[in-house]
Amino acid sequence: MKTLFRPALTLFVLLSVITGLIYPLLVTGISQALFPAQAAGSLILRDGKPVGSRLIGQNFTDPKYFWGRPSATSPQPYNAAASGGSNLGPLNPALQEAVAVRVKTLREADSGNTAQVPVDLVTASASGLDPQISPAAANYQAARVARVRGLPLDVVQTLVVQQTEGRQWGVFGEPRVNVLELNLALDNLQSKP
Amino acid sequence: MTPHAWLILGLYLTILLFTIKPLGIYIANVISGRSLVLRLGSPIESMIYRLCGIHKNEEMGWLHYALALLLFNAVGVLTVYALQRLQLWLPLNPQQMPNVSPDSAFNTAISFVTNTNWQGYGGETTMSYLTQMLALTVQNFLSAATGIVVIIALVRGFARHTAQSIGNAWVDLTRITLYLLLPLSLVFAVFLLSQGVIQNFNAYQDVMTLELTHYDNPKLDIAGQPLKDDKGNLLTEPVTTQTQTLPMGPVASQEAIKMIGTNGGGFFNANSAHPYENPTPLSNFFQMLSIFLIPGALCYTFGYMVGDARQGWAVLAAMTILFVVMSVAAITFEQQGNPLFTTAGVDQIASTTQAGGNMEGKEVRFGVADSGLFAAITTAASCGAVIAMHDSFTPLGGMIPLVLMQLGEVVFGGVGSGLYGMLIFAMMAVFIAGLMIGRTPEYLGKKIESFEMKMVSIAILVTPLLVLAGTAIAVMTVNGQAGIANPGAHGFSEILYAFSSAGNNNGSAFAGLSVNTPFYNVMLAMVMWFGRFGVIVPVLAIAGSLAAKKRIAVTVGTMPTHGLLFITLLIGTVLLVGLLNYVPALALGPMVEHFMLWIGR
Numbered sequence: 010m011k012t013l014f015r016p017a018l019t020l021f022v023l024l025s026v027i028t029g030l031i032y033p034l035l036v037t038g039i040s041q042a043l044f045p046a047q048a049a050g051s052l053i054l055r056d057g058k059p060v061g062s063r064l065i066g067q068n069f070t071d072p073k074y075f076w077g078r079p080s081a082t083s084p085q086p087y088n089a090a091a092s093g094g095s096n097l098g099p100l101n102p103a104l105q106e107a108v109a110v111r112v113k114t115l116r117e118a119d120s121g122n123t124a125q126v127p128v129d130l131v132t133a134s135a136s137g138l139d140p141q142i143s144p145a146a147a148n149y150q151a152a153r154v155a156r157v158r159g160l161p162l163d164v165v166q167t168l169v170v171q172q173t174e175g176r177q178w179g180v181f182g183e184p185r186v187n188v189l190e191l192n193l194a195l196d197n198l199q200s201k202p
Numbered sequence: 203m204t205p206h207a208w209l210i211l212g213l214y215l216t217i218l219l220f221t222i223k224p225l226g227i228y229i230a231n232v233i234s235g236r237s238l239v240l241r242l243g244s245p246i247e248s249m250i251y252r253l254c255g256i257h258k259n260e261e262m263g264w265l266h267y268a269l270a271l272l273l274f275n276a277v278g279v280l281t282v283y284a285l286q287r288l289q290l291w292l293p294l295n296p297q298q299m300p301n302v303s304p305d306s307a308f309n310t311a312i313s314f315v316t317n318t319n320w321q322g323y324g325g326e327t328t329m330s331y332l333t334q335m336l337a338l339t340v341q342n343f344l345s346a347a348t349g350i351v352v353i354i355a356l357v358r359g360f361a362r363h364t365a366q367s368i369g370n371a372w373v374d375l376t377r378i379t380l381y382l383l384l385p386l387s388l389v390f391a392v393f394l395l396s397q398g399v400i401q402n403f404n405a406y407q408d409v410m411t412l413e414l415t416h417y418d419n420p421k422l423d424i425a426g427q428p429l430k431d432d433k434g435n436l437l438t439e440p441v442t443t444q445t446q447t448l449p450m451g452p453v454a455s456q457e458a459i460k461m462i463g464t465n466g467g468g469f470f471n472a473n474s475a476h477p478y479e480n481p482t483p484l485s486n487f488f489q490m491l492s493i494f495l496i497p498g499a500l501c502y503t504f505g506y507m508v509g510d511a512r513q514g515w516a517v518l519a520a521m522t523i524l525f526v527v528m529s530v531a532a533i534t535f536e537q538q539g540n541p542l543f544t545t546a547g548v549d550q551i552a553s554t555t556q557a558g559g560n561m562e563g564k565e566v567r568f569g570v571a572d573s574g575l576f577a578a579i580t581t582a583a584s585c586g587a588v589i590a591m592h593d594s595f596t597p598l599g600g601m602i603p604l605v606l607m608q609l610g611e612v613v614f615g616g617v618g619s620g621l622y623g624m625l626i627f628a629m630m631a632v633f634i635a636g637l638m639i640g641r642t643p644e645y646l647g648k649k650i651e652s653f654e655m656k657m658v659s660i661a662i663l664v665t666p667l668l669v670l671a672g673t674a675i676a677v678m679t680v681n682g683q684a685g686i687a688n689p690g691a692h693g694f695s696e697i698l699y700a701f702s703s704a705g706n707n708n709g710s711a712f713a714g715l716s717v718n719t720p721f722y723n724v725m726l727a728m729v730m731w732f733g734r735f736g737v738i739v740p741v742l743a744i745a746g747s748l749a750a751k752k753r754i755a756v757t758v759g760t761m762p763t764h765g766l767l768f769i770t771l772l773i774g775t776v777l778l779v780g781l782l783n784y785v786p787a788l789a790l791g792p793m794v795e796h797f798m799l800w801i802g803r
Contacts, residue, residue: 013266013273014273015254015255016270016372017273017274017277018277019253019255020250020274020372020376021274021277021281023253023254024340024343024344024375024376024379027379027380028339028342028343028344028379028384028459029336029337030336032384032387032388033401033452033455036388036391036401036452036454036455037401037402037403037452037455039391039392039395040392040395040402040454043392043396044395044396047395047396047398047399048395048400048401049402049404049407049450050400050402050407050450050478051398052407052448058410059407059410060409060410060411060412061412061446062448062477064398064477064478065446065448065478066477067412067413067446068411068415069412069413074412074413078566084417084418085415085417085441085443086415086417087446088447089446089448089449090326090447090448090449091324091327092324092326092449092470092475092476093324093471093472093713094472094475094562094563094593094594094713095563095591095594096591096594096688096712096713097562097563097593097687097688097714098593098688098695098714099540099560099562099594099596099597099692099795099799100542100688100690100692100795100798100799101689101692102689104562104594105542108542108546108548112546112547112548124549125547125549126547126548127548127549127555128539128543128548128549128550128556128561129557129566131543131546132543132560132561132562132563132564133562133563134475134563134565134566135472135475135564135565135590136470136472136475136476136477137472138476138477139477139566139567141566141567142566143555143556144555144556145553148555176206176483177482177483177484178484180209180210180213181210181483181486181487182483182486182567182568182569183483183556183568183569183571183572184554184555185566192412193412196412
C-alpha cells in the first residue's frame with residue numbers, strides 16, 4: 010500500500026497540470042488564432058456596442074417585434090447568467106395553464122388570426138435562451154408585425170424567408186429563424202431613409 | 203418517426219460503424235505499447251514515470267490494481283472538494299463566485315470522480331473558471347481513463363492464461379490519458395470552436411438588449427436569503443432592465459472531453475442545450491457521435507485483444523439492436539406530442555416549417571428527432587449530457603432514458619464501464635446457458651466458476667439495490683419529498699430517475715427535483731460512489747481470477763459466443779435481469795402517468 014502513495018499523488022498532480030491547465034490554455038490559444046469572434050461569444054455589434062449574441066435569445070414582448078420562445082429562466086426571462094428549462098411534467102396543471110395563457114396573449118396581440126399556434130411559440134425552451142423559432146412560428150407572427158409597423162406583408166414575409174436557415178448541410182437539425190437577427194433586420198429596414 | 207428522423211439515425215449508425223475498427227485497433231496498440239504514437243510521446247511519458255517512481259514493466263495483481271485505482275480516485279475527490287471550498291481565494295474567478303457549500307462540494311467531488319457528473323448546482327452561477335478547469339475538466343479526463351483501464355484489465359484477464367497480473371494501473375492511466383483522450387479532445391474542441399462554442403477567460407459580458415424587460419425581483423436580506431411575508435410568499439419588487447449578462451469561460455476545452463469521456467457535466471446549467479455549449483445541429487451531431495465513439499471502439503479492442511474479432515462484433519451487435527429499438531421509441535413518443543396542448547389550440551404536427559411534437563423543454567435547432575435520439579444516446583452511454591429537459595418529456599418518452607440507465611448502462615455504456623458491464627451480462631448469459639444444457643459454463647476459453655459467478659452477482663445486484671433502496675428512503679422521508687417539483691406520479695418518477703442516474707453513474711436528471719439540499723447531496727453522493735466502485739472492484743477480481751486460469755480448448759460441446767444465438771441470449775439476459783428489478787417501480791411512475799395523460803381524462 011505504501012508503495013502506491015507516491016505514484017498516486019505525483020501522477021495525479023502531473024496529469025492535472027496537463028489536462029487542467031496546459032490543455033485548456035492550448036485550446037484558448039488556438040481559439041484566439043482561428044476563431045476569435047466565436048470564442049468571445051458571437052457578439053452582435055450595433056454602432057460599435059454589443060447588443061447581444063447571435064447564439065443567445067432575448068426577451069421580446071412588443072408587438073412590433075417577432076417574439077421568441079417562452080423562457081423559464083429566473084427571475085427574468087432570457088436571463089443568460091442562469092440558464093434552464095421549466096422542467097414541468099406533461100400532466101402538470103401549471104404547464105397547461107402557462108400554454109393557455111401564452112396562446113391567449115398571442116391571439117390578443119393579433120386579433121383575427123385564428124390559425125393554430127405553432128408549438129414552439131408556446132412552450133419553454135430547454136436552455137431558456139433559445140435564439141431561434143421555427144419558420145412556422147415566424148410566419149404566424151408576420152401579419153401582426155407588418156400591421157404594427159405599417160409595412161406591407163410581403164416585405165416582412167420576404168425578410169422572414171431571407172433570415173430562415175435550412176437544415177445544416179441540408180441534413181442536420183431543423184429549419185429555424187434567428188429572432189434577434191430578424192428583429193435587427195426589421196429595425197434596419199425602417200431606419201433607412 | 204419522420205423520414206428525417208430515420209435519416210439521422212441511419213447516418214449516425216453508419217458513421218459510427220466506420221470509426222469502430224480503426225479506433226479499436228489504435229486503443230489496443232496504445233495500451234500494449236505497440237503504437238507508433240508512443241515513440242512520439244515517450245520523452246513525456248518517461249519523464250512522468252521517473253517523477254512518479256513508476257517502473258513501467260512492473261505488473262500488478264488484481265488487488266494491487268484495484269487499490270491503486272481507489273487511491274488515485276480518492277485523491278481526486280479530495281482535490282475537487284478542496285478547490286470548490288477555496289475558490290473565492292484562488293485565481294481565475296472574475297465573477298467572485300463564493301466558496302461552494304460543504305454538502306454540494308462533497309456531492310460534486312464524488313459525482314465528477316465517479317464519471318457521473320450529476321449536477322446539483324448551476325455551473326454559471328456556482329463555479330469559478332479555475333474550478334471548472336482544474337477540478338472538473340481534470341476529472342472528466344481521469345474518471346474516463348479509470349473506466350477504460352478497468353475494461354482493459356478485464357480483457358487482459360480473458361486474453362492471458364496462468365498469469366498472476368493484469369497490467370500496471372499507472373501506465374494504463376497515463377497512456378489512455380495522453381494518447382487517447384487528450385488528442386481526441388483537442389481535435390474535437392477545435393471543431394466545437396468553429397461552430398461557436400466559447401473559450402475565454404473574460405468576465406461575464408453585459409449587452410444592451412433591444413427591448414426593456416420588466417420583471418419581479420425577489421427581495422433579499424443581508425445574508426442573501428430571499429425574504430418572505432407573513433404568509434410565506436416571496437417578497438418581490440418590480441424591476442426594469444435593458445441589460446443581458448452573457449456568461450463566459452473556457453467552455454470548448456471542457457465540452458470536448460465531457461462528451462468523449464461520457465462524462466456529461468455541463469459548463470452551464472442547461473448543459474448541451476445551452477447555445478454556448480452546443481450552438482448548431484452539426485455540433486450536436488458530432489457531440490452525439492463522440493459519446494459512442496470510445497464505447498463502440500472498445501468492443502473491437504476487446505475482440506482484437508482476445509484474438510477473435512467476432513467476439514467484439516457480437517457484443518456490439520447486441521448493443522446496437524437494443525439501442526435502435528430504444529431510440530426509435532424515444533423519438534416516436536416525443537413526436538406524438540402532448541394531447542393536452544392540441545386541445546388548447548396548438549399545432550404539434552410535423553411539417554416543412556416546424557418539427558412539431560412535444561417542444562416543452564426542447565430547442566428549435568434540434569427539434570424532436572435530435573432531442574429524442576440524444577436522450578437515448580446519453581442514457582444508453584453513461585454520459586448524462588442533455589439537449590432537452592427529460593423532466594418535460596412525455597411519460598413514455600421519459601421512460602426510455604430511465605430504462606436505458608436501469609439496464610445498467612450496458613448499451614454502449616460509459617467509456618469502459620459499458621463494456622465491462624456488458625461482459626458481466628455475457629458471463630451471466632453463458633452461465634444460464636450452461637445450466638440449461640448441464641455443462642460447466644465457459645466464455646472465451648475460460649471456465650466460469652463459482653468465484654466468478656459470485657462477483658458477477660455482486661456487480662449486477664449492487665446498483666438495483668442502491669437505486670431502489672435510495673428511492674424508497676427518499677419517497678418515505680420529509681427531506682426526500684421536499685424536493686419534488688411536479689405533482690402526482692411524475693414526482694415519484696423524478697426521485698426514481700435521480701437514484702437510477704446516480705447509481706448507474708449517468709448524471710442526467712428529471713431536473714425539476716430540487717437536489718441541492720444536504721439530504722440529496724449526501725444520499726446521491728453515496729449511491730454514486732458505491733454504484734461505481736461496488737462494480738469496479740468485483741470486475742477487477744474477476745479479471746485477476748480469469749487471468750490465473752488455464753485456457754481450455756474449443757470442442758464440439760463449446761457454445762459459440764459470436765453467433766446469432768448468443769446475441770439473442772445476451773439481449774434476453776440484459777432485459778430479463780436488468781429490467782425485471784425495476785418493472786414495479788416503472789409501473790408506479792411513467793406508466794401510470796401515461797394512462798392518465800391519454801386515457802384518464
